[in-house]
Amino acid sequence: MGMFLNSRNCFEDYRETVSDTYFVDKSALIRELIPALEKKNRYFCITRPRRFGKSVMANMVGAFFGKAADSSGLFAGLQITKDKEGNDNQDYHKHLNRHNVIFIDFSEIPRDCTDYRQYIDRIQNGINNDLAQAYPDFEIHTEDAVWDILSDIFQKTGDKFIFVMDEWDALFHMPFITEEARRTYLLFLKALLKGKVYVELAYMTGVLPIAKYSSGSELNMFLEYDMVTKKKFGEYFGFQECEVDRLYQIYQEETDRPGITREALRIWYDGYYTASGKRLYNPRSIVCALTDDELANYWTSSGPYDEIFYYIRNNIESVREDLVFMIAGEGVQAEVRNYAAVSMELNTRDEIYSAMVVYGLLTCINGKVYIPNREIMEQFKNLLMSKESLGYVYNLAKESEKMVKATLAGNTQMMAEILKYAHDTESPIFSYNSEIELSAVVNLVYLSARDQYRMEREDKAGEGYVDFIFYPEQRAADAFILELKIDSTPEEAIQQIKDKKYALRFQGKTGEKPKYTGRILAVGISYSRKTKEHFCKIEELR
Incomplete structure (x- = not known):
């Protein structure tokens, strides 16, 4: 077992994933790959945003096909053990741990790496050394090109190899990589993979598409699958609604006094879509939030x-x-x-x-x-x-701190002055040709409220849909409902809040304590296209 050839790393990484409390079985992906073994279209490149499970899937593929360790215990009971009709999957038994796998994580670099040659030599020399150990009876010169050695092994033994390559585009983000190095790297991948009979399957992942790097035919043997335009493989990256439902049920069973609602998971981490239109959640953020019992920004680490x-x-x-x-x-x-x-x-x-x-x-x-x-x-x-x-957008965002304070203090004059300041900018969106534009501006001048409130637009409330509801993060804080009107009055806006019973959104279920104990404020904002004036009114509902 070597560092690249039949490495135990992918087995161990996937073992950790399977043993996690919030594991989601995506092993049916392997059923999509098996038919491509040794076929012309056996090159797959799957691109997704970071934190969408690409490395997990790469480790799974390596752990399933590779000979490094017996992974039957990992896959027992998973989807791959059954075919699409739910019967025993004969392909599972035929291919589990039966293949030579060369696993390359292109995000890893040698110590004190300062140039492309050091980077790529680590990979080439590492694979060559692994091959020399795996085939001791062959005269292998480790300084030769890795594709020449692999071709020679195939000619003498008929052995083929599955290539699993994670983060293929990591090199393009490295500070020491030049344009010339990028071109050389593409030629390396071409020489290693394209048209090579020893390639049984090539499975590659990354964030960035191949097409925008490869101007010629270097890597045109790959079939590319992105999240936005390609339906195939869409359900294997990111969590679907039903999968998050199951994880949330586990969370409720495993967590003492769980503090996260199912709706909060949707608000924080939903919003992506497969090409077929299915909703997707950021998987890493879901797992981290449920594990920590805390909603937070897990998607980025800094800046x-x-x-x-x-x-x-x-x-x-x-x-x-x-x-x-x-x-x-x-x-x-x-x-x-x-x-x-x-x-x-x-x-x-x-x-x-x-x-x-x-x-x-x-x-x-x-x-x-x-x-x-x-x-x-x-x-x-x-x-x-x-x-x-960002100019006036930055200036108005900074004014939002004053706007929130003015609203909670009932200072309608200050609110109107801030809105006038926003309207006096030169941007055409402040012409208020529709309530959408007015809503956009109001949202901007309340931007800082997001530190203290969950701000929802067009939220179903009471007997209708309200323009904005501000749900406080603290139970004792004041909540407020904001309704917008063009060529009307703030009094009419507040009356609509009352008539439509929007304040019911802040009440708990019958017999439960109220969700919020602070004031509930009705905020009406109107704009007259004739006089170019804003009018504001605030009324306490409770």
């Missing part, structure tokens, strides 16, 4: 708003107003393609949004891009409140 800024920095003016709408929960029209963020300068709106979809910072539905959930929304909020280069 979230700086990461978003990386994508928009070349064309702030064209996306600035779109950010206002997306923060308000609206979708923005975009033509999404599989742009690779580090392979080009992102200058146009479509390039920017396409890259952000690839990385999971936005989700795409019916030709529009959205901020998927609260976890990512937190990053956008931090961006708007931290980057002065």
Whole structure:
């Protein structure tokens, strides 16, 4: 057993996954791969945003096919042991631990690595050394090209190899990699895999699509499967509704006094979609939240708003107003393609949004891009409140701290002044041609409220749909309901809040204590297109 050839690493990694309390069985993926063994179309590249289970699946594939360890105990009772009709799967017994697997994690680098040659030599020399140990009767020169050695082994023994390659695009993010190194790397993959009879199957994962790196035919043997446009493999990456339901049931059974609601999981981590339209949750965030019994941002480890800024920095003016709408929960029209963020300068709106979809910072539905959930929304909020280069959007976001305080204090004059300040900017979205634009602006000037409130738009409440409901994070804090009107009055807005019984949203079930013990405020905001004035009124409902 070697470091690359029939390594125990993937077996051990998948063993840890299977033993986790919140394990989800995705082993049916292997049923999709077995028919491709030794066929022409045996090259698969699956791209997904980070934290969507790509490495887990790569380890699973390696653990199933590889000879490193008996993995029958890992897969016993999993979906792969049955065929699609639920009968005993003969392919399972035929292929379990019967293949030579070369597993490469391209995110790993040698110690003190400073150039591409050191990086790639670790992989080539490591595979060659493993082959020399596995075939001691052969005269193997470890300084030879790995593809020559593999070809020679096949000619003499007929042995073939399954290649499992995780994070194929990791190299493109490494600081010491040059454009020339990138081209050399693609030629390495081509020489290793393309047209090689010793390749029984090639399974490769990454975030970025091959097509935007390979300008010629280097890697055109791969069939690429992304989350947005390809239906195949869609259900194996990310958690579906039914899977989260099962995990949540386990959480309730295993956790003393569980503090997370099922609805909260949806708000924080849902919002992605397969190409066939099925909803997806970020799997890592779900597992971490249930394990910790705490809702938090698990998707990024550091610098979230700086990461978003990386994508928009070349064309702030064209996306600035779109950010206002997306923060308000609206979708923005975009033509999404599989742009690779580090392979080009992102200058146009479509390039920017396409890259952000690839990385999971936005989700795409019916030709529009959205901020998927609260976890990512937190990053956008931090961006708007931290980057002065965003101009008036940044200035209004900073004003949001005053707006929240003015609302809770009943200072309607201050509220109207802030709204007038927003309207006096030169942006066309402040022309209020529809209530959607007014809603977007109001959402922006209440941006900082997201630190203290769960802010919902068009939430079903009472007997109708309300524009905004602010659910406080603290039970004793004040809650408020906000209704918007154009060419009407704030009094009419408040009357609608009363007539539609929107305040019922804050009440618990019959016989239970109220969800919130603070005040419930009705906030009416109107705008007159004739006088260009905003009017605000606040009334306490409880």
